[in-house]
Amino acid sequence: MHEDFLQQAVDLARQNVADGGGPFGALVVKERRIIASSGNRVTPNLDPTAHAEIMAIRLACQRLGDFQLTDCILYTSCEPCPMCLGAIYWARLQAVYFACNRHDAAAAGFDDSFIYDEIPKQPAERNIAMRYLDLPEAGSPFSAWNRLEGKIRY
Amino acid sequence: MHEDFLQQAVDLARQNVADGGGPFGALVVKERRIIASSGNRVTPNLDPTAHAEIMAIRLACQRLGDFQLTDCILYTSCEPCPMCLGAIYWARLQAVYFACNRHDAAAAGFDDSFIYDEIPKQPAERNIAMRYLDLPEAGSPFSAWNRLEGKIRY
Numbered sequence: 001m002h003e004d005f006l007q008q009a010v011d012l013a014r015q016n017v018a019d020g021g022g023p024f025g026a027l028v029v030k031e032r033r034i035i036a037s038s039g040n041r042v043t044p045n046l047d048p049t050a051h052a053e054i055m056a057i058r059l060a061c062q063r064l065g066d067f068q069l070t071d072c073i074l075y076t077s078c079e080p081c082p083m084c085l086g087a088i089y090w091a092r093l094q095a096v097y098f099a100c101n102r103h104d105a106a107a108a109g110f111d112d113s114f115i116y117d118e119i120p121k122q123p124a125e126r127n128i129a130m131r132y133l134d135l136p137e138a139g140s141p142f143s144a145w146n147r148l149e150g151k152i153r154y
Numbered sequence: 155m156h157e158d159f160l161q162q163a164v165d166l167a168r169q170n171v172a173d174g175g176g177p178f179g180a181l182v183v184k185e186r187r188i189i190a191s192s193g194n195r196v197t198p199n200l201d202p203t204a205h206a207e208i209m210a211i212r213l214a215c216q217r218l219g220d221f222q223l224t225d226c227i228l229y230t231s232c233e234p235c236p237m238c239l240g241a242i243y244w245a246r247l248q249a250v251y252f253a254c255n256r257h258d259a260a261a262a263g264f265d266d267s268f269i270y271d272e273i274p275k276q277p278a279e280r281n282i283a284m285r286y287l288d289l290p291e292a293g294s295p296f297s298a299w300n301r302l303e304g305k306i307r308y
Contacts, residue, residue, distance in 0.1 A: 006287050013295035023295035043306040046221045047212050048244040067200045083240025089269045090202040096284040099292035108296040115243045130250040133160050138253035141167035141177035142262040152197040
């Protein structure tokens, strides 16, 4: 079963190239039923976050009316990049199956492996510098959140 | 100047709590002009990817008509989580400024620090298991991409 769904993600990735997108595809499956699927739509949508996994997760959430996908499995043609890996955790998916890996992606010209290597660096030493500034009221949004009654945790 | 924009991101984060979102805010700035801004809209939008940084990046790309933000700076009330960090690389932003860090976020109940700790693990050993399956045609999307003439690289 897992092989069949993963093969569909690969087929979608290949078809997506012909449809003007990148060579990636992903499916969200719940109880053996496909809830959502997408190819990578970065360039046609002018959206650098429109990776196949992000698109499929967003669409599945809309269709299920939830901001989590607790009982769902993600099938993706390639190992998720750090952005998509983060999204998988926030969506709290049950499991992920993938066919190619980050090195295959790098060989095809995509930065997945490079971004993985950037993550453990100190923020200010990354290729894109990330600088901390000390503002006196920086913690005020978290204080407001902690005070809020009846909040929806996520 | 950087302090002023970052303060606006913090103010936006605090206001966003009152507006039903999470305690995070972000701005995309180009040539000292705010192109886009957003709070975290995960629960109101039913979208686990609707972090402030992702929302601001997507909106800035729409407004600039580009899938990259090469000359733009991101100001965010809190150190980006791995998902947003990945998005920052894909958008190829120039620099990032942040006010709180991943440990402040964790103290307020958010998984940023936990997800950072998951990334260096082997895929199959992560808290959300990520399993590689060996499919014979797994590389076919990349082959199709490599053969494609006139493709838009991203």
